[in-house]
Amino acid sequence: MAKFKLRKSYQVGSPDAETDEYVLNAFIKIDNLDEILDTKNQKSILLGRTGSGKSAIIKYIKNTQENVCVIEPEAMSLRFLSNSTILRYFNSIDVNLNLFYKVLWKHVFIVELLKMYFDENLNSFKQKTFFERIKEKISKDKKNFSRKERAVKYMETWSNDFWQQTELLVKSFEENIQRKFADSVNIDIEAIKLGLSDEKFRNESFVYEAKNKAESIISNSQVIELLDIIDIMKTDLFNNHQKKYYIVIDDLDREWVEDSIRLDLIGAMIDVIKEFRQLLGVKIIISLRENLNEIVFLKHEHKGLQREKLKPLYSNLSWNEKELKNLIDKRLKILSEDQFNVKEAFYEERRGHKKGFDYVLKRTFYRPRDIISFLNHIIENSNNKAYFTNDIISKAEPSYSLDRFQALEDEWNENYGKISYLCNFLKGSHNGFNLKSVSEEKFADIYLEDKYKDFFRGDLKKAVNDWKSDLINFQSFLKKVIFILYRIGIIGVKKGPSFQTAFYYSKEILIEKSDISNNSKFYIHPSLYSYFKVNVIDQLPDDYEQK
Template sequence: MSKNSRFKSGFTLGGEQAEADPLLADAFYESGDYDVIRSKEDPRCFVIGRTGAGKSAVFQRIEEEIPEHVIRINPEDLSLPYITDLQVIRYLDSLGVNLDLFWIALWKHVLLVEIIRHRYSVNTPAAKQSFLKNLRERISKDHGKEAALGYLDEFEGRFWCETEERVREITDKFTRRIDAEVEGGTSGGFVSARAVASTGTEASTESRAEQTERFQRIVNDTQLAKLNKMISVLDEDILDDQHFTYVIIDDLDRDWIDERLANDLIRCLFRTVLDLKRVRNLKVVVALRTNIFQELDFGKKSGGQEEKFRSLVLHLRWTRADLQELLDERVKASAARTDVAATSMGDLLPHANKTRGNPLHYMLERTLMRPRDAIAFANECLGVGIGKTRLTWQDIHNAERTYSAKRLLALRDEWKPTYPGIDQVFAKFRGCSGRMDKQEFQRRLDEAMLLISEPNFPGTDWLKDLSSAMWSPGKDSTGFALYQPLAKLLYSVGLIGCAVRSSRAPTFYLDDPLFADSESNYEQCEYFFPHRMYQAALNVKAGNTETTN
C-alpha cells in the first residue's frame, strides 16, 4: 500500500444490512447458496438463516439482475395486523377453530393475483377485461378452467387495486359470512362472536362447542377448489419458459403481527408454497430467520407434510474461505471509490506471525461465520485505524471491545422477541472463565434460573418452562434433566460451546446443531466456553480459552 494511501473515514467495507449497503451491487459475493436460490431447477425454496446471514442481500441481488422476472411480496402490504386484530378472528382462534384453510386460501389468492398482474400488467379495469377475454378464448374447451376464471370475476373492480385492499376485501367477506351464521343461528344459547369477543362474555360449554362446529364449517367451505384449478391455469396457460417468475417473500420476522397467529400464518404460507411447486415456471422463495423456523409447528397441523417442508429448506452457511473472498471483494470495491491502494484484506491487516497467528483468522473466529459479523468487525478496525496505512494488532484488539459489545446487543435483539429478558441471562456469564468447568457453568445457570423470582424480569414464562425440572425435581433427576434445557438454549443462540473429555476443541452450534440434544454428550462435557465474539463484552477472564473453534 502506498505511504500516502491512508485510511479515511469514508473507507469502509459497506453496510451491515442489505438495504443500507452501498457496496452490495459492486461487491456481491455469489456463493453456492446464491446459486441454489437463483436456480430454476433446484427445488429448495425456504431460505433459513440467522440474522445477518445474507438472506435479504440475496433477494436484493436477484431483483437487480432480473427485475422483469421478480415479484416481491412485502408482508407490510398484506394487512396482516388488521386481519389478526379483528375481533371475529381472535374469537374463532380462542374457540379452537382451525383457520388453516382460510389462511391458505388467502395466501393462494395473494400470490395468484400478484403473478397475473405482473405477467399481463393488469393495472386497470380495461387491462383486466382484456386479459380475461384472451385467456377464456385459449381455454374455452376446458369447462373446469373456464369456471375457475369466475373466481377472478368476483373481485370486479378490486382486481387491480393494491394488495392490501384485496386482502381486506377477502377478510371482510369472510367476516360477513361469520356474522350471517351468527344472526341465522337458532340455538337459544348461541352467542354472537363479536359480542363475546368485545365483552368477554362466556358462552356455555355446549354453545361454545356448537359455535366451533358451525364456524369450522364456514372455514372449510372456502374457494380452494377454484383456487386450485386456477393454479392449473397458471401452470398450463399463463406462465411459460419465457415468463419464468420468481416470487420472493422476506421480512416475515419483523415484529408486525400478533404472535398468537404468526406461526399459523407462516406455516400456512409454507403449505401454499408446497402446493405451488407444481407450477413449472414459477419459484416462490421465502426467507425466514432460524429462530422463527424452529418455532413452526409442522407436526400437528400440516397433515404429515413436515418431511416435505424440510426437504425444501436451504440453511444459509458460510465457510472461512467464503467470508475471506467476500471481504476481499469489498476491499476492491471500496478502494476503487477512494485513493486506498488495496486489493484484499491482507493489504489492510498486520502480517501474520507464529506468535499471534493470522489476523484474518483471528477476526473470523470472533464471528458466527456470517457476513454481517465479518463486515462489522472489519469496519470497527478501519475506524480505529483512520490515518494509518496499515492496521496493527493493537488496532484489532481495540476495535474488538466495541465490536463485541455491539454483537452482544445484536444477539439480544435477535432473540428477545422469543425470549424476552434473555440479555439478563447473558449477563450471568459476565466475568466467567474462558473455559468454565461444569461446576462453574451450572452455578451460573442456577443464578440465571433465579431470575424468575425478580418481579420485573420479563421472561418468567419461558425461563420457568426451561427450568421446571429444577423447581420440581424427581428423586432420579439428572444433571441433564436439570440443566440441559437452558444450556441448550445458550448453545443454540451461539453464546456457549462445549467440549467433551476426549476433545480439546469446543463444539458450537455452527459445528453441530444437534450436539446439545444428546444426554450422553451433555454428561461427557467437561468444559464450557463463551464464544470468542462475546468474550470482550462479557469481560471473560483471560487464559484457559479454546485454541480453535
C-alpha cells in the same frame, strides 16, 4: 506497503442490506443463490441467522432478474386482522384458521403471478380483454374446458375485487366468512360485531356447533375455485421453464401484524408455496430467520406443518472462509478505489505466524454482518494507518464484542427473552469449564427475585420456573441453560476428550440435549471473549469443582 490511509469515518458497509451501499457491487455468489434462482430446484426458503446474507440475496434477485414481484409484509396493511371480532372469537374457541390464511396467500400469489404473466397494470386487468385472453388459452383443452370456464367466471364475478389491494381483499373475504357464519348459527351479525360477549356464545354446546360450522365455512370458501385457477395457470399459462417468474418476500421478522397472527400467516405461507411448485418457471422465494422458523414450527406442530416434509424447501445459508475473505476484499477495494485489499490490510503477522484476518474471522459466526461489523470497528481505531496492526485490532475488539452480544440477545429475544440477565455466570470464567464448576450461588438473584420471571420467554422461562418451583434440581436447570446458550451460539460444547468443540453455527457436530453431561466441557465463543473477560486458558481438572 499500501499508500492508502484509513480514516476513522470510513466503513466497509452497513450491518443490513437495505442501507448497505456496497451490497450489489460487492455481492458474492454463494451456492445458495444458484439453487434459489433455479426454478426446477425445490429450494424456496432462504433460511439463516441474522446477518447471514438473506436480504442481500433478495436484493440481488430484485435487481438482476426480469420478472420479479416484491411482496412487502408491512405494505400489506394486515394489522386490522388483530382487531377482527370474528377471528378473535374463532381463536378463542380453537378454530383452525390455517386454511383461512392459506386461501389469502393463494389469492395474493395468483393475482401477482397473473399480473406478471400478462404484463399489464392493475386497471387493464379489469378489462374484458384479459378474460378473453385466458378463455382463448383454455379453449384448446376440450376435456377440461367447462371446469376451467367456471374458474374464469369466478374471476369475472370477482373482477372488481380480485385485483384489489391485499388489505381490501382480506377484509372482503373476512366479511364473507362472518356473514356465512352468522347465517349458519342463526345469530344477528351485530352480535358478532359486538364481540360475541354474551354468555350463550360461550356454552359448550354452542361452541361445539360454532367451531364445526366455522371450519366448514372456511374449508368451502373459494378453495375449489382457487384450485381450478391454479390448474389453468399450470396447464395453459406457466407450462415451461424458459420464462421465469419470481415472487420474493423478505422482512417477515418485522412487526407487520400482531405476533400470534404473524406466526399463523408465516406457517400458512410455507405450506402454500409447495402448491405453486407445480407451475413451471415459477418460484416463490421467502427469506426467514432461523429463530423465527423455530417459533413457527413450535406453534404449528399440531396443524400439519411437518419439518421432514418441508425440508426440501429450505436453503440453509452458510459461508466459508474463502467467501468471507472475498467479500471483505471486494469491499476494501471499492472503499479504496482499488488501492487496498485484504492482503495489504492484514499485513502484520500475529504470534505463531498467523494472519490478522484469521484472528478476525475466528471471532465471527461466519456471517457477513459479523465480519463487516468487526472491520468497521477496526477502521474506526486505525488512525490514518496504512494497515491494521495487531494493536489496532485489539483496541477494536471490546466494542465489537459488546455489539455481538447485544446482537445475539436481540436476535433471540423472541425465543428466550433477555438472556443478559442469565449470562452473568460466564463473566471471568475459564474456557473449558464444566457443570461442576458453576455454583448455584451465581444464579441466586434469578432464584430469589420474582422480577426475573418476566424477563424470559419460551424454554428458558419454563426452565427458570421449573427450577424455582422445585420441579427440577439446579443441575438439570443448568443443563437446560447450557443447551440454550449453545443453541444461541454463545457456548460451544466438547462432548468428551475425543471430540472437537462444537458450535451450533458450524453444523459439523450437532449437539443434543443429552450431550450436556458431567463429561462435557464448555467454551465461550471467541467473539465474546472480551465481553465476558474470559480466561482463555483451559480450566484444569483440579479447578473444576468450585470450593
